[in-house]
Amino acid sequence: MIEKTSFREEIRMALQVRPYCAELEDTVKNLSHKAWILFKYNKDFDHQRMSCVFNEDGNLICVGYLRHGIADAHDVFEIEMPTNELASNRMNEVRKALYPTFINTCQKLRNPNKKTKLVAWKDFYGDREFYEEIGFIPYQTYVIxxxxxxxxxxxxxxxxxxxxxxxxxxxxxxxxxxxxxxxxxxxxxxxxxxxxxxxxxxxxxxxxxxxxxxxxxxxxxxxxxxxxxxxxxxxxxxxxxxxxxxxxxxxxxxxxxxxxxxxxxxxxxxxxxxxxxx
Missing domain, CATH: 3.40.630.30 (Gcn5-related N-acetyltransferase (GNAT))
Incomplete structure (x- = not known):
């Protein structure tokens, strides 16, 4: 049996994406020490905006940000999405919540005179099908x-x-x-x-x-x-x-x-x- 969910329940069930702020420093540090020290000490990240994903209980489950790379012919924005165990069974929801933010960040930071590439590691941050559905194509392959x-x-x-x-x-x-x-x-x-x-x-x-x-x-x-x-x-x-x-x-x-x-x-x-x- 399929039960119709009310609009209010749908809102309650949705993940929330909020910009990073100083008040969240300790919370982010507990989720990803790497992300915390990048934004605290690496000057490359002064101009970038970290997005924090919270679940229905108000717990931080993911931080999303972009690493900016520069080449002669194009710019590259590499997706970083550190998560904790609360995100393990809902990664597609997390990706869908963060994707519009990543696009907006690219639009703000990109060089309009260059081609811009948004890239994601399919082995680290999720299945290939999700990215292909929204228009990603194979870019580079790395082996370990x-x-x-x-x-x-x-x-x-x-x-x-x-x-x-x-x-x-x-x-x-x-x-x-x-x-x-x-x-x-x-x-x-x-x-x-x-x-x-x-x-x-x-x-x-x-x-x-x-x-x-x-x-x-x-x-x-x-x-x-x-x-x-x-x-x-x-x-x-x-x-x-x-x-x-x-x-x-x-x-x-x-x-x-x-x-x-x-x-x-x-x-x-x-x-x-x-x-x-x-």
Missing amino acids: AKRSIEKIIPGVITPVGVNVKFHSMESKEERIKYTELENQVYQGVVYRSLNMLEWMMGGPELHTISAFEGEELVGSVMCWQTGAVERLFVIPRWRNKGLGKFLITKGFEYHIKNGRNEIYTMVNEQDKEAMLLL
């Missing part, structure tokens, strides 16, 4: 590569002509150079700003290993306490000389030293050189 480091790691010869070391990036000039070079290599894939780099360096989790030819930065890899290695890059002049493999190996050594037994990374399926290396 994992490796046990309990097994013996084959020896790798140090490439001649480079000095590989921990890269503290203590000066702003160093951080600017790093960000510019990293984005040249990753052009059109995943953009990272100086603000994002400085925000990541503010905690204990990040360890960056870089290769230098004299004073010139020619390659790098980042390691995280979670066991991740990411953002491996080598400038074109130094490719096919074993530097990428050597940097990955130094990342292995860092994780072994810190007691981890498995590492992982994500790689863009279109990056054939990285796929082959990994």
Whole structure:
């Protein structure tokens, strides 16, 4: 039997979306520490609006916001939707509630002289069918590569002509150079700003290993306490000389030293050189 629901009951049953405000700081912190520190300490997020989704009982179940990336031909807004267990069985409702907000935010922040792409990770934030129904199309595919480091790691010869070391990036000039070079290599894939780099360096989790030819930065890899290695890059002049493999190996050594037994990374399926290396 199907019972007709009154209009008042429908309103009561609907999720509520509200803008983030200072009064919600502790509530958001309890749901997503990452989202809280992004909006509190990362200058990239000063101009963006976080949206908070509440259930019928007034409990926060999700925060939605956009990460803004810049490439030559287009801008990218990447959907972030941290949730808690109260949202686990109603993700489509959450997506439907937040989608108009995401579109409005894009309209406010986009560069009218560039193409704008709104992207969502279908593996993280929901089923493909939902996004395809509202007009999303496949954009980029990433795969996760994992490796046990309990097994013996084959020896790798140090490439001649480079000095590989921990890269503290203590000066702003160093951080600017790093960000510019990293984005040249990753052009059109995943953009990272100086603000994002400085925000990541503010905690204990990040360890960056870089290769230098004299004073010139020619390659790098980042390691995280979670066991991740990411953002491996080598400038074109130094490719096919074993530097990428050597940097990955130094990342292995860092994780072994810190007691981890498995590492992982994500790689863009279109990056054939990285796929082959990994």
